[in-house]
Every structure is written in structure tokens, then in C-alpha cells.
Amino acid sequence: MPRINNAGNLLILLVGAIAFLAPLFAGIWYARDNAISQQREYLQSTASSVLARALQIGGQHRAVVEQLSAFIDAPCSDNALRAMRISALSYRYIQSALYIRDGQVLCSSIDVHDPPFFLGSAPGRNLQGTRAWADITLPWAPQAQPLLIAQADTGFGVALDADEVFFGIDPTQFGVVVFERVESGTQRLAEFGHLVPNQALADEISGRTSGAFVAGDLVGHFDSDFNDFTLGAIVVTPANTVNAGLWGQLLRVFPFTLFGSVVIFLLVTRLLSRRRSISKDLQMAIRQHEFYLDYQPILDIETQRCIGAEALLRWRRNGEVIAPDIFIPLAESNGVMTLLTDEVFRLAARDMSKVMQDSEDFYLSINLSGHDLTVPGLTERLRHMLEAFGLAGDRFMLEVTESSFVDNEHSRELIREVRRLGFKVAIDDFGTGFSNFAYLQRYEFDFLKLDRLFVETISVDDVRSNLVFHLIELAEKLNVQVIAEGVEESEQAVKLLEKGVSRAQGWLYGRPCRARRFIRDFCKPAAPLTV
Numbered sequence: 097m098p099r100i101n102n103a104g105n106l107l108i109l110l111v112g113a114i115a116f117l118a119p120l121f122a123g124i125w126y127a128r129d130n131a132i133s134q135q136r137e138y139l140q141s142t143a144s145s146v147l148a149r150a151l152q153i154g155g156q157h158r159a160v161v162e163q164l165s166a167f168i169d170a171p172c173s174d175n176a177l178r179a180m181r182i183s184a185l186s187y188r189y190i191q192s193a194l195y196i197r198d199g200q201v202l203c204s205s206i207d208v209h210d211p212p213f214f215l216g217s218a219p220g221r222n223l224q225g226t227r228a229w230a231d232i233t234l235p236w237a238p239q240a241q242p243l244l245i246a247q248a249d250t251g252f253g254v255a256l257d258a259d260e261v262f263f264g265i266d267p268t269q270f271g272v273v274v275f276e277r278v279e280s281g282t283q284r285l286a287e288f289g290h291l292v293p294n295q296a297l298a299d300e301i302s303g304r305t306s307g308a309f310v311a312g313d314l315v316g317h318f319d320s321d322f323n324d325f326t327l328g329a330i331v332v333t334p335a336n337t338v339n340a341g342l343w344g345q346l347l348r349v350f351p352f353t354l355f356g357s358v359v360i361f362l363l364v365t366r367l368l369s370r371r372r373s374i375s376k377d378l379q380m381a382i383r384q385h386e387f388y389l390d391y392q393p394i395l396d397i398e399t400q401r402c403i404g405a406e407a408l409l410r411w412r413r414n415g416e417v418i419a420p421d422i423f424i425p426l427a428e429s430n431g432v433m434t435l436l437t438d439e440v441f442r443l444a445a446r447d448m449s450k451v452m453q454d455s456e457d458f459y460l461s462i463n464l465s466g467h468d469l470t471v472p473g474l475t476e477r478l479r480h481m482l483e484a485f486g487l488a489g490d491r492f493m494l495e496v497t498e499s500s501f502v503d504n505e506h507s508r509e510l511i512r513e514v515r516r517l518g519f520k521v522a523i524d525d526f527g528t529g530f531s532n533f534a535y536l537q538r539y540e541f542d543f544l545k546l547d548r549l550f551v552e553t554i555s556v557d558d559v560r561s562n563l564v565f566h567l568i569e570l571a572e573k574l575n576v577q578v579i580a581e582g583v584e585e586s587e588q589a590v591k592l593l594e595k596g597v598s599r600a601q602g603w604l605y606g607r608p609c610r611a612r613r614f615i616r617d618f619c620k621p622a623a624p625l626t627v
């Protein structure tokens with residue numbers, strides 16, 4: 097069957113590819129997620145450490161101003177200048193202390209500046225009453241471009257190296273702005289790096305307190321202390337820098353995901369190949385006649401007479417007998433069930449046609465899988481079987497397993513059709529699947545085979561055996577006869593008979609056995625069994 101083979105190969109390849117790719121995609125997703133959260137964490141921690149250093153500077157500025165306020169009456173006196181020098185030496189970030197009035201530096205810890213150094217138009221006051229001038233070039237220290245902060249009321253202030261707050265940040269990857277809230281909005285105090293976010297951004301987020309944000313191609317975080325010193329810090333980086341982190345993460349998880357992919361790929365393809373090889377094995381086994389039927393007697397409980405047999409399929413493979421519960425689902429899912437059912441018809445006719453023709457009423461029960469009911473041509477195949485037996489349909493019962501039964505109009509019509517051919521139809525393993533009594537009303541079943549799981553509760557468990565008896569009564573009301581399966585104890589048989597069940601099978605009467613033995617032990621005319 098080359099078409100099935102090609103389709104099978106394609107399916108194995110497809111499922112194998114999915115199994116291989118799934119862990120890889122999961123790995124990429126995990127790496128990306130990790131890279132994004134690492135980037136966010138870095139932005140957040142950078143913003144908060146910049147803010148912390150800026151606040152420390154603010155604190156140092158306030159301490160200096162407080163010390164110098166003692167000289168408010170003579171701000172550029174020798175004593176005031178001396179105090180300025182001491183403060184400049186005392187605090188880490190402060191380069192010099194200053195006295196500013198009307199936008200001019202009149203004196204500083206360096207000297208009295210005459211003429212005074214003009215700073216330009218006065219910037220806005222912040223909420224603590226300070227003014228700040230960023231990137232000022234002072235004539236006495238032209239290399240430095242300090243940030244000047246001065247108390248608007250007293251005029252005392254400091255020059256400081258704002259770049260100190262950006263220590264350790266890569267200027268090629270990140271842009272940082274420290275800003276303060278002034279009466280008219282926000283004002284930037286210091287900025288750092290190539291990607292400095294614009295003022296509009298600072299304004300936009302100045303109303304909030306902190307958080308991550310996306311602005312065009314940039315992602316960032318801002319942190320602020322608006323309730324206290326009115327300072328804020330924004331850190332941004334291009335959104336695509338996450339890719340650099342992603343590669344790092346990918347390299348880390350790749351060996352594991354690759355390993356997972358290979359293992360899952362091998363497992364899945366092996367499983368599928370095994371299934372396929374089982375399907376091929378099944379076809380080969382049919383050709384090589386590895387299947388045979390066992391027959392289990394069905395008794396009239398009252399007369400103890402064997403009135404029929406259930407044909408049960410077996411597969412002998414490499415000397416080992418495989419049970420139908422294992423190979424029937426495989427045959428169904430691998431598209432060889434029809435072949436297998438035809439093999440059952442052939443084997444049954446070979447084994448039993450003679451003995452059935454010799455008897456008048458002995459019947460044979462044959463199992464059909466749910467799959468058999470869905471494939472067109474079942475009635476035609478059953479007609480061929482009757483020809484092979486040389487018998488009419490009323491000498492056969494067809495058992496349809498409840499769990500594999502497809503409840504639709506097609507099944508209903510099919511059951512009517514096979515009953516027209518004379519076959520009796522039984523629902524097998526009733527109560528183990530999802531069906532209920534509505535099935536018995538909708539379909540024209542002649543028999544209900546009461547599952548062994550129900551039968552074994554009789555005489556053991558009063559509550560559940562009551563349920564079984566209830567089930568039997570309901571079936572009778574619906575005109576469906578009951579056959580009990582798996583009867584192992586005579587007490588069960590007695591109780592079943594009391595409840596009106598006249599047919600049974602089970603180890604009490606006989607285990608499934610090969611045709612020759614079955615005919616020898618159970619098909620002697622007028623020889624009731626003694627149990």
C-alpha cells in the first residue's frame with residue numbers, strides 16, 4: 097500500500113518536526129521573556145540608583161546652604177569664604193560653594209569675583225525654592241561644566257559635578273536625564289549618554305511618580321521623589337537592545353532546548369514508527385494467518401445447554417498470544433480493522449460452518465468494532481459471510497461495543513439493515529461507556545450484554561447488585577433481552593435467573609478455547625453441561 101506508506105511517512109515527519117520545533121520555540125520564548133525582564137530590571141535599578149545619588153547631592157547642597165546661612169549679612173566676607181572652602185572640602189560631590197545674587201556669582205570658595213560672573217537669565221524656582229543652572233562654564237575652572245544650585249532666598253549655593261550620578265552607565269547604550277519639578281513644569285538638571293530623551297518626555301511623565309514606559313523606539317524607566325525633593329530620573333535605551341540580551345539568553349538555553357528537541361523528536365518518531373510497524377505487522381500477520389479464533393460457550397442458564405458461542409479473536413505473534421484489547425484499537429487507528437473483521441468472518445466460517453449446519457438453533461456471536469459500522473459495504477460483506485457459512489442471518493448475533501458505537505442516523509439505518517438480513521444485534525459491554533437507556537430506545541437492539549463489571553457485583557455488594565437488577569428490569573421493559581457476561585460463580589447465575597436473565601457466558605461454564613476443543617466439549621447434541 098504505497099499511498100498509506102507515503103502518507104504515513106509524511107505524518108511521522110510532520111509530527112516529528114512539530115515535536116522538534118516545539119521545545120526550540122519554547123526556548124526562544126523563554127529567552128526573550130528573560131531578556132525583556134532583565135532589560136526592565138536594569139532600567140529600573142539604574143533609574144533608582146541615579147535618583148538616589150541625585151537625592152544625596154540635594155542633601156549635601158542643603159547642608160551647605162544651612163551652614164552658610166549664618167553669613168547672610170556678609171555673604172562674601174572672609175569668614176563666609178572660609179566657611180565656603182570648608183564645605184567644598186567636606187562633601188563628596190561638591191566642587192565649590194557660591195553666593196549668587198540677581199543671576200551673578202558674587203563670590204565662591206575660590207574667591208570674591210569682581211566683576212561678578214553673570215550666569216544668564218534665572219531659571220525657574222523649584223518647589224523647595226532653589227534655582228539650578230546646568231552645564232555652566234565658570235571662568236576659573238573652564239574644563240568643568242558643573243551644575244549650579246542656589247537657594248533663591250539666601251543666594252547661597254554649590255557647584256557640583258553632575259556626571260558623578262551617572263557613574264557606571266554605558267553612554268552608548270543608555271540615555272539618562274535628571275530633572276526637577278519647578279513651578280512652571282520640569283527642568284532638566286543633568287543629562288548623560290547619546291540617547292537623551294527629549295524634554296517633552298520628561299514633561300509627560302513628570303506628573304507620575306515612577307514606572308516603565310515605551311516612547312517610540314525607546315523603552316525606559318523613570319523614578320522620582322516628587323513628594324519630597326521633587327527630583328526625577330529617566331533612563332532610556334533603544335527597544336531593540338533587548339536583542340543583544342536575547343542572543344545571550346538564547347546561547348544559554350540553546351543546548352538544553354536542543355537536547356529537549358532531539359529527545360522529544362526521537363521519542364515521537366519512535367512511537368509513530370512503532371505504530372506504523374504494528375500496522376504493517378498486522379497486515380502481514382493477516383497474510384501469514386497468525387490470527388485465530390477462540391470460542392466461548394453461551395448457555396441457557398436454566399437448561400444448562402450450550403446454545404451458542406462468542407468468537408474471540410487472538411493473535412499469535414512470535415509464540416506469544418496477544419489479547420484483542422491490545423491489537424483491536426491499533427487495528428482501528430491504523431486503518432486495518434476492515435481486513436481484520438473479514439479475517440474473523442473467514443476464520444469463523446472455516447471453524448464453525450459444519451457444526452452450525454448440523455445443528456438447528458446453535459448461534460454464533462461475532463464482535464464488530466465501531467469502525468466496522470462507519471465503513472461502507474458492511475452488509476455486502478456480511479452477505480458474503482453468510483454464503484461462506486451456507487446459513488441464514490438468524491443464526492448469528494453481531495455484538496457492537498458500546499464505547500466504540502457512533503450514535504448517528506447512519507448507525508441506526510445500518511442496524512435496521514442487518515436485522516433485515518436476519519442478524520440479531522447486541523450492544524456489548526453495556527454500562528461501561530457513555531450510553532444510557534436512550535440508546536436502547538433509539539436503536540433496535542435485540543440483546544444487551546451485561547458487562548462482567550456489573551455481574552461481579554452480584555452477591556458481593558448489595559447496593560450495586562440492586563442497580564444491576566434494576567438495569568435488567570428496565571431492559572426487559574424496553575423489550576431487550578439480557579445476556580450476562582463474565583459469570584464466574586453459580587450464586588451469580590442463580591440470582592440472574594431469578595431476575596429473568598436466561599442466557600449467560602463466563603468461566604463458570606467455560607473459558608474461551610480453540611474451535612476443535614469447543615466442538616468436542618460443548619457441541620455434543622443433547623448433552624447439557626453440569627456445573
Ligand SMILES: Nc1nc2c(ncn2[C@@H]2O[C@@H]3COP(=O)(O)O[C@H]4[C@@H](O)[C@H](n5cnc6c(=O)[nH]c(N)nc65)O[C@@H]4COP(=O)(O)O[C@H]3[C@H]2O)c(=O)[nH]1
Nearest residue numbers: 408409419420421440463464465497582583584602603608
Ligand atoms: N475475567 C473474566 N473474563 C471473562 C469471563 N468470561 C469471558 N471473559 C472475557 O471477557 C471478554 C468478553 O468479550 P467482549 O465483552 O466481547 O470483549 C471483547 C471484544 O470487545 C473484543 N474482541 C474480541 N474479539 C474480537 C473480534 O473478533 N472483533 C472485535 N471487533 N472485537 C473483538 O475484545 C474484548 C476482549 O476480549 P477477550 O480478551 O477475549 O475477553 C473476553 C473473554 O475472554 C469471565 O468469567 N471472567
